[in-house]
Amino acid sequence: xxxxxxxxxxxxxxxxxxxxxxxxxxxxxxxxxxxxxxxxxxxxxxxxxxxxxxxxxxxxxxxxxxxxxxxxxxxxxxxxxxxxxxxxxxxxxxxxxxxxxxxxxxxxxxxxxxxxxxxxxxxxxxxxxxxxxxxxxxxxxxxxxxxxxxxxxxxxxxxxxxxxxxxxxxxxxxxxxxxxxxxxxxxxxxxxxxxxxxxxxxxxxxxxxxxxxxxxxxxxxxxxxxxxxxxxxxxxxxxxxxxxxxxxxxxxxxxxxxxxxxxxxxxxxxxxxxxxxxxxxxxxxxxxxxxxxxxxxxxxxxx
Numbered sequence: 396x397x398x399x400x401x402x403x404x405x406x407x408x409x410x411x412x413x414x415x416x417x418x419x420x421x422x423x424x425x426x427x428x429x430x431x432x433x434x435x436x437x438x439x440x441x442x443x444x445x446x447x448x449x450x451x452x453x454x455x456x457x458x459x460x461x462x463x464x465x466x467x468x469x470x471x472x473x474x475x476x477x478x479x480x481x482x483x484x485x486x487x488x489x490x491x492x493x494x495x496x497x498x499x500x501x502x503x504x505x506x507x508x509x510x511x512x513x514x515x516x517x518x519x520x521x522x523x524x525x526x527x528x529x530x531x532x533x534x535x536x537x538x539x540x541x542x543x544x545x546x547x548x549x550x551x552x553x554x555x556x557x558x559x560x561x562x563x564x565x566x567x568x569x570x571x572x573x574x575x576x577x578x579x580x581x582x583x584x585x586x587x588x589x590x591x592x593x594x595x596x597x598x599x600x601x602x603x604x605x606x607x608x609x610x611x612x613x614x615x616x617x618x619x620x621x622x623x624x625x626x627x628x629x630x631x632x633x634x635x636x637x638x639x640x641x642x643x644x645x646x647x648x649x650x651x652x653x654x655x656x657x658x659x660x661x662x663x664x665x666x667x668x669x670x671x672x673x674x675x676x677x678x679x680x681x682x683x684x685x686x687x688x689x690x691x692x693x694x695x696x697x698x
Contacts, residue, residue: 429459429508432469434499438517439479446594447488447518447558454494454512460505468502475499477515489518520558525565527555529588529602532569539645544607553588554598561592570602614686616641617654622675626663628697633661635693640677641686648682656680661693670696 434454438446454475458465475498482490493514496507529548537543553568570586577584583605588597618639624630638659658678663671672692679685 426462427459428462428465429457430465430469432456432458435474436477436515437474438477440519441479441483443522444519445522445556445558445596447520447560448592449515449517449594451512451515452593454510456499456510457508458501458505459508464502464504468505473500488520489516491516518558520560522556523559523562524554524556525562526552527565528552528567530567530569531573531586531604532571532589533573537573540612542609544609546604546606549603549605550599553602556596557592557594561595565591568597570604573604612643613646613649614641614643615649617657620654620657620659622693623658623660624663624695625660626695626697627665628663630663630695631698632696633693635690638675638693639689641688642679643684643686644682653680653683657683659688661695663695663697670694 477492482492491514531548569589571589583603585601586604587601616639619637620640621637640657660676661673672694675688675691677688
C-alpha cells in the first residue's frame with residue numbers, strides 16, 4: 396500500500412514537472428519581442444524599360460509580436476513589391492514613391508512599430524542590351540612583383556542590359572581586382588564581374604581567368620656589410636664587425652650599387668655593463684624588402 400502511494404507521488408511530481416515545463420515553453424514563445432527586419436524592395440517595370448537608379452534597396456522594419464511568430468517571419472525572404480500601377484506615368488522617368496504601413500503584409504500577431512525610409516527615389520529608362528568585352532582588372536601591387544603570362548578569360552564577352560543612358564557610356568565590363576592571394580590559389584581562378592551600376596543585368600556574374608605567373612621579384616644576399624657602431628663610449632672589442640643581409644626586390648633593381656645603400660647599425664645603449672649583446676638594425680632603400688640579417692646580434696665590450 397505504501398509503495399503504491401509513494402509511486403503515485405512520484406508520478407504526480409513528474410506530471411507537475413512536465414506540465415510546468417510546457418507552460419514555461421508557452422510563456423517564452425508567446426512573450427512579445429521587438430526586433431528589426433530588413434526587407435528588400437522590388438520595383439515592377441513597364442515592358443521595354445529597365446531600372447536606372449534606386450536610392451534604397453531595402454527597408455528597415457521595427458516589428459513586435461510573440462517570439463514564435465516573429466522568429467518565423469524573420470526567416471522569410473520577403474520583399475516589398477512596388478506594383479506598376481502605383482507609380483507609372485507615361486513619359487515620366489523619375490519617381491518618388493511614398494511608403495505607408497498598409498503596404499506591408501504582416502503575419503497574424505505581428506505589429507508594425509516603425510519603418511524607414513518612408514520614401515524611395517528611383518529612375519527608369521528604355522532598355523538597351525549590348526555585348527561587351529570582359530577586361531581583367533589586376534591589382535597594381537601584382538603588376539609590380541609579377542608578370543602574368545598567357546592571360547586569358549572565359550567568357551571573353553557578356554551581355555549587359557540596362558537603361559540606354561547608362562549603356563551608351565559602357566564599352567567594356569571589368570572583373571573585380573585579381574589579388575595576390577587569388578593568383579596563388581591555382582593557375583585558374585574564378586573572379587566576380589564588377590557592375591558599373593548595381594541595377595545592370597549581366598548574362599553571367601563570374602568569369603574564369605587563367606594565367607602563368609612569372610615573378611619579377613628575387614631574393615639576394617649582400618655579404619660583408621660593415622656594422623656602423625653608435626656608442627657614447629669607446630669600444631674595446633666587437634664581434635662580428637660585418638653581417639650578411641638578405642633582401643627581396645625587383646630583379647631589375649638588384650645590383651652592386653644597391654649594396655652601397657644598405658646600412659647596418661648597432662646602437663650601444665648607455666649602461667654600466669661592460670659586455671653587451673646588441674641587436675642589429677638594418678636600413679634599406681624603399682624599393683627593397685628586408686628578409687633577414689645574419690647574425691642578428693653583435694657582442695661588444697666597452698671601456
